[in-house]
Amino acid sequence: MGRPAHRHRDVERRELRQVAGGQEKVKEWYGVSNADEIPSPALLVYPDRVEDNIRRMIRLAGGVARLRPHMKTTKLPEVIRMQMDQGITKFKCATIAETEMVAACRAPDVLLAYQPVGPNVARLIQLARTFPQTRFSALVDDEGTICTLSSAAVRAGLTLDLFLDLDCGMHRTGVTPGPRALELYRRIVGSPGLNAAGLHAYDGHIHDTDLAVRTRACEDALAPVLALRNELVDAGLPVPALVAGGTPTFPLHARRADVECSPGTAVFWDLGYRTTLPDLDFLPAVLLLTRVISRPATNLLCLDLGHKAVASEVPHPRVELLGLPQAKAVGHSEEHLSVETDRAREFPVGSCFYAIPWHICPTVALHNEVVVVRNGRAEERWQVVGRARTISI
């Protein structure tokens, strides 16, 4: 809002529909015929588009073998099953609850892309015991954690797969590729109850809009990781996999035959990546439904889309109102979004808007359920299972 958006052809796609009486009416793809039945704010999921995005993701990865989508975005068992229906077997998660959700969907392989500390060590062991059909792995970057996990695995009579987490420039977690990394990797290999699953290198600091710049940054960040991998292999150590990147570098890692890719946002897509990553053509598959709850001035609309319903860690525009992209956010509180627009008079109190969130991942986590829209109609609700921090373990 207020900021020029890179308009995307799909968002603008209209469908000609034959309506009662033979009259032709232009209908947006996102319109919901029974919107009057949906209390707002609500998160609408369009499964056709989700399936399309999964297909695009698989196509870009050249198949499912090197694809390990991140579940932090979608948080829905139904979406995990949609991915499994298209042949995806491996998943990535950030929390024990997300990991449990994936395992409960009978997914064969799930990586907790987070170093387990404190009670999460016992929870991970408990997950492995409860879901023996699923292969669990986790990240480590610390000697103490390797030691703790080894003891816990031995006590439980289990083998845990661990990826060594590498810092390839983001400086968030992980160890710098080099002698210390080699030493830690050896430690994993040599610890009872542990299995060295490979390397993990998240390059979330790379999201340049210019694909050439992004490509170069990605290559520079990955070079020391690949060098470390070669060193490990030369030393006779097993390095079964290298998991790298998120959505911005997905198309780049996808070109490498020996890297597993972990896009998250791609499945739902959002305004942020649509704006900043024009080389990727995923479809917005999740929208917010919101209503005008007040018009306090002739150029102001107040919507029921507060920051308890849409991610707010980013500056405005936090959403784009479809059909009213020029509206400018001027206030955002817990349950209210105030926007300025010369067209306010056109929208009486109660008017509906559909909105694309800038950042879908934390937006999903703000909703306890989503409304499922098929063929222009809200049909059912799915519970956002993965937003809880504890499911059963």
Add this chain to the structure above:
Amino acid sequence: MGRPAHRHRDVERRELRQVAGGQEKVKEWYGVSNADEIPSPALLVYPDRVEDNIRRMIRLAGGVARLRPHMKTTKLPEVIRMQMDQGITKFKCATIAETEMVAACRAPDVLLAYQPVGPNVARLIQLARTFPQTRFSALVDDEGTICTLSSAAVRAGLTLDLFLDLDCGMHRTGVTPGPRALELYRRIVGSPGLNAAGLHAYDGHIHDTDLAVRTRACEDALAPVLALRNELVDAGLPVPALVAGGTPTFPLHARRADVECSPGTAVFWDLGYRTTLPDLDFLPAVLLLTRVISRPATNLLCLDLGHKAVASEVPHPRVELLGLPQAKAVGHSEEHLSVETDRAREFPVGSCFYAIPWHICPTVALHNEVVVVRNGRAEERWQVVGRARTISI
């Protein structure tokens, strides 16, 4: 973090405890002896301090008669009951779900401080039918809504209490005090199925740190509201109540014999209001528990306190780490908070920190349960019922 905090005497309060072996040890008020059992990130609630804050709130309001605390902050049935145990009978809410939660606690009086539109009209009626012992009221600022609510109430054989929402300078919702407001108020009085409950004036734009400046701004904002009330009364119209302000102007409205006060944050308190409202002496009663999950550099700690666990609509500092107030936030993603501190070496992976969030209200909404700490021990968990957008209605 990085920002000089106005240190509060209570946060610094230490208790001398006799420990085993007769050795004296200084223990912070917030320490949890069985912290090792609590997966992080977690929200810790200290009921003794909550009760103390409720007492302070009642004292400041000169009794319970003019107190109508806002439930958007606490979202917990247990906290509603704690307030009812101290004699509070009236509550304020922002969503239908919060309203249902309060009614389900058998509270006598609940105001939905939000204009009901779309399906929320039928939901409000349904609430009134389901909980006949509770008096429900809502806000309106629109002729169409008054008309809709009147029809809905008549059809349901109910009477709905409506407050006219006034814009006293925030320009978020409400009608400006003046002829149009008078006309709308008359419309409520004259509509079947509706009862005029009075006026609502939220002055959330007033939060000056200087009490004198805040007082003047509050008086200026309220003057036209009081003038309107006089006009309505002179016209022979009933104005049973005037609900005004939130926490920042609570001490000011508390002085007026004829205004109902609606503090929200006061019950839990937070870093934001502790920093910006030094005249108020509520106690931090809710903290976050977080752990170090990585130390990617000698001066960096990565904590499991991402913006999916702490409110992020505000700039940093989004939390203050107790015992490490100088730590400076340098990165915040969904499940990670990176802080810079020269003391990083002192805190191995797995170390616990307690943190005061800058903004507690949206932070509570990010957690599905809270951990209840009594006498320094985590005892039970309470479900954050009010964070759902739908409970049963």
